[in-house]
Amino acid sequence: MTEAQAAAVPTFEARALYKRFGGLQATDGLSLALERGRVHALIGPNGAGKTTALAQLSGELRPDEGSIHLDGRDVTALDMPARARLGIARSFQITAVFESFTVRENVALAVQSRARHHFHFFGNAARDRRLTDTADAALEQVGLADAGGHRVAALAHGQKRQLEIAMALATEPQVLLLDEPMAGMGAAESEVVASLLERLRARYAVLLIEHDMDVVFRLADTLSVLVGGRLIASGPPGEVRDDPDVQAAYLQESF
Template sequence: MAEDILLQAQQLTKRFGGLAAVNNVSLTLQRNHLHAVIGPNGAGKSTLTNLLSGDLPPTEGRITLAGRDVTGQPPEAISRWGLGRSYQKTNIFQPFTVWENVRLAAQSRTPHAARWLSRANHLHDITERAERAIELARLTARTRFVAGAISHGEQRQLEIAMTLATAPQVLLLDEPLAGMGHAEAERLVELLLAIKKDHAMMLVEHDMDAVFALADRLTVMVNGQVIASGTPADIRADAGVQAAYLGEEA
């Protein structure tokens, strides 16, 4: 349904000099669905993510978020309009506790977020939003732990909790399972499945087991271009995708 389409990218292109890192890419992110973008290193996946989040301006094309044209807008504005993202490298405040990290993220969405001398823990809406995000990210038992002291997998959960605390409609996740062991990866897959129902999500990931467990739709990129897009079954059966990326075992 049209009202469930939360983000659309139309014919996005990003050139760096003579190189088109992303070339004429279109995709749609829909509420309650996870759209995975896969491809080999250098395919343009992270550049596409940066275009959608506003970290890079497109050379050509158009991006709409919940019906609003956000093409070329700065990332802080796009974030406030309902887009949250994680990065390949964990982006947290390591000396702060889990609670302090998530509370700061929640506080960024208040009208007076810059009033650093306020007693933020007295603002009940911030507290409730932070508590809910920590619960959703399954970090309740780590609330008072220093962020730098928790495991790598838990730090990735914390980054997701911080993103959820900003109340996004759309989530862009750039290789959230990178560097994880099997057990940590399984826990994060379970977490992403749990939060998928309330968001439109895009996942960039190399772990194909996780991708096929999570994705409702996949887009495959090679050399900045889309070579296939469809359901997981469509992608598994695509001979061109197998030759370019998945391999014979797909």
């Protein structure tokens, strides 16, 4: 890392987040920084608090303590819709697309969230070029250019995951929070999404929660390991992999 980069304000930053559910300390002093053009991977065993952390970053959960900043602005008090409008997009671990819509309509809705004008009551959204052209461009990016007119129900699982990402991209975000984008995919489908992320990474600050270690080591610039709500290591992937604490706590099973 050059000095100039190190001094820059990170695009998206979480400072000392704490979240408790009853007797469980789900997030225990978590700090993270994401920078544009870099992929920050977050790994950890099941139940480590990855999804809870992501919920706080996206605004779905309010942390008990700590703060979250976008471009230096404190966004801790903003809820999920408000953060989404500022450019924090997320994908879901369990595919969450609109089943009765076509593929293009799904993405068009995401475009619309950026374009506003939701209280247009009479223009036909399906013939609105401002929506459909942008939607088609996002579909092209993720490799679903031909599927625009299909019903979502007709898509394969992997294609739905691609659609998830297309929807996140269509909101023109600065920050992408991806919750296991390869979950449930075969090797070929996984490869499609991995190379997609490789192409996209330059333009976004990416947080990647992922179980597939090959993908993590291929994409990540920074690797953080979450255990029991706490980061036990964070840094360049090679160093983190060799960290004895990490080996003990987690990676021994995976390697």
